[in-house]
Amino acid sequence: MSKARLIDGKTFAARLRRTVADAVTWLGTEHNLVPGLAVVLVGDDPASQIYTRNKIKQTADVGMASLHERLPADTCQIEVLNKIAILNEDRSVNGILVQLPLPDQIHPDTVIDQIDPAKDVDGFHLLNAGKLVTGRPDLTPCTPQGCLLLLKETLGDLEGAEVVIVGRSNIVGKPVAQLLLQENCTVTVAHSRTRNLAELCRRSDILVAAVGRPEMIRGTWIKPGATVIDVGINRIAGSNNTTRLVGDVSFDEAVEIAGAITPVPGGVGPMTIACLLANCVRATCYQHGLPAPDLSSSVA
Numbered sequence: 001m002s003k004a005r006l007i008d009g010k011t012f013a014a015r016l017r018r019t020v021a022d023a024v025t026w027l028g029t030e031h032n033l034v035p036g037l038a039v040v041l042v043g044d045d046p047a048s049q050i051y052t053r054n055k056i057k058q059t060a061d062v063g064m065a066s067l068h069e070r071l072p073a074d075t076c077q078i079e080v081l082n083k084i085a086i087l088n089e090d091r092s093v094n095g096i097l098v099q100l101p102l103p104d105q106i107h108p109d110t111v112i113d114q115i116d117p118a119k120d121v122d123g124f125h126l127l128n129a130g131k132l133v134t135g136r137p138d139l140t141p142c143t144p145q146g147c148l149l150l151l152k153e154t155l156g157d158l159e160g161a162e163v164v165i166v167g168r169s170n171i172v173g174k175p176v177a178q179l180l181l182q183e184n185c186t187v188t189v190a191h192s193r194t195r196n197l198a199e200l201c202r203r204s205d206i207l208v209a210a211v212g213r214p215e216m217i218r219g220t221w222i223k224p225g226a227t228v229i230d231v232g233i234n235r236i237a238g239s240n241n242t243t244r245l246v247g248d249v250s251f252d253e254a255v256e257i258a259g260a261i262t263p264v265p266g267g268v269g270p271m272t273i274a275c276l277l278a279n280c281v282r283a284t285c286y287q288h289g290l291p292a293p294d295l296s297s298s299v300a
Ligand code: NDP
Pocket: 143, 166, 167, 168, 169, 170, 171, 172, 173, 190, 191, 192, 193, 194, 197, 210, 211, 212, 213, 231, 232, 233, 234, 248, 268, 269, 272
């Protein structure tokens, strides 16, 4: 059997960023608006610092304004809530993102609930989560949005596809399930208590892995010709004291069986920030009563 087609998230994300940049230019020239994204980072987690830097750089690259709020690791919850209250009132800020994970003394749900839902570009606020579940999506979570765009780009119409999603987190598994239900897929969500996981996975036309366990999903778990979306980002030891990134799927095995697969890195990862920028443009438009441009049509 021939090898799976690689789903090139880097290229799709670059295309989406160009569409976002065009929308930012349109907002500036036609409406004198510059979308502004505030990124709040509490503490000094090294991975979070890298993610935050990337977000800030890409925000600037598409012509949006970015505001970086760095708070020390020992910041108490009320200080974070106060900071968000200020950003909620700031008219130059259209999107607010709080980088997760937060230090132990700060409860992430309380912080997310403090963000004005109209500025919740991560799509994690209860109101936005509720809108997604009830079929009225507004600002939807970025990584799930990225998964959906890559699937549409690869397969076109998704109607009727059998999907298995491994992982049920609020930020990946559950919203991916909701988005794919809306595409009329038949969706099964698996988790750590699921029985016969390998057998379940083998029945799926589309397999989405969002587990956080390096290369857990083996080639033999995949239906021949299936489309595999690997959300996992795991750093493991490489040779000569180096480290390398792998997904939740054993790529070398899966590529021999699947019809199409996202690599790690270079698959879902780049789509996440591009979708964040797209959400910031959408949020800006909604806040000013403007129709949001169709940003996903350039990709899917
Ligand atoms: P969580 O740890 O929040 O959730 C993991 C899910 O996997 C849980 O639902 C858990 O089940 C399930 N799980 C764990 N072990 C097993 C197992 N042995 N069998 C079946 N299911 C299992 O992770 P996230 O959803 O936040 O992230 C998942 C992965 O995606 C991580 O690698 C993360 O780094 C990556 N990620 C990548 C992003 C990107 O931009 N590409 C963005 C966000 C995350 P249970 O609920 O029963 O505990």
